Amino acid sequence: xxxxDSDGLPDWFRRIRRVVDALTAGLNVLGTxxxxxxxxxxxxxVVGRGLFxxxxxxxxxxxxxxxxxxxxxQVAQTFRRGRLTRSEAIxxxxxxxxxxxxxxxxxxxxxxxxxxxWQVLSASTPLFVKxxxxxxxxxTIGDFTAPVWPVKLIILIGCxxxxxxxxxxxxxALLRLTSKAPA
Numbered sequence: 001x002x003x004x005d006s007d008g009l010p011d012w013f014r015r016i017r018r019v020v021d022a023l024t025a026g027l028n029v030l031g032t033x034x035x036x037x038x039x040x041x042x043x044x045x046v047v048g049r050g051l052f053x054x055x056x057x058x059x060x061x062x063x064x065x066x067x068x069x070x071x072x073x074q075v076a077q078t079f080r081r082g083r084l085t086r087s088e089a090i091x092x093x094x095x096x097x098x099x100x101x102x103x104x105x106x107x108x109x110x111x112x113x114x115x116x117x118w119q120v121l122s123a124s125t126p127l128f129v130k131x132x133x134x135x136x137x138x139x140t141i142g143d144f145t146a147p148v149w150p151v152k153l154i155i156l157i158g159c160x161x162x163x164x165x166x167x168x169x170x171x172x173a174l175l176r177l178t179s180k181a182p183a
Contacts (some may be wrong), residue, residue: 008176017168024076024161031073038066058144065138065151072158076165103177110170114163121159128152 007014041059049055078084095102130136131149139145 008179009172010175013168013171013175017172020164020168021080024080024165027073027158027161028077031070034066034070034073038063038070058139058146061138061144061146065146065148069151069154072155075158076161079162079169080165100177103173106173107170107177110166110173114166114170117159117163117166121156121163124152124155124159128156 009017041056041062045056045059075084091102091105094105128149131147131152136148137145138148
């Protein structure tokens, strides 16, 4: 076993985190590409509607489904980068006087968040299966239809990626909490 680095985390943990972070960053990039595609689509709809009186069919449906997909593609990276909303004032104050207490708070937070996201994942799995089996779609037959299952699958992938990031966050907090080195 190798000694921990200056961040208090062992080398094996940092290697795992690098792999997971690369996958999470990939999902984030997919979300960004989807945002760009959505911008192009909305602009095509506006131009088509305004100049040619011929809007692009299904834009409202695609926008509503894409927003959900974008959120779940990017939520794990948002968490990993510390950009989810939470108050750092109290945690910073606690860390200033007791780093171990801060790590304990982080551990409790990660356990609670893991339980919450597990519930979202558990509730979303049957919805994906139902959409897949029944061939559920969004839109109007004859005008525009799009299957719902890809968005349901993205929700499962996003929840899983966030769960993995939360587990890594919790393990890091536990490793720092139990390390012999000053935190």
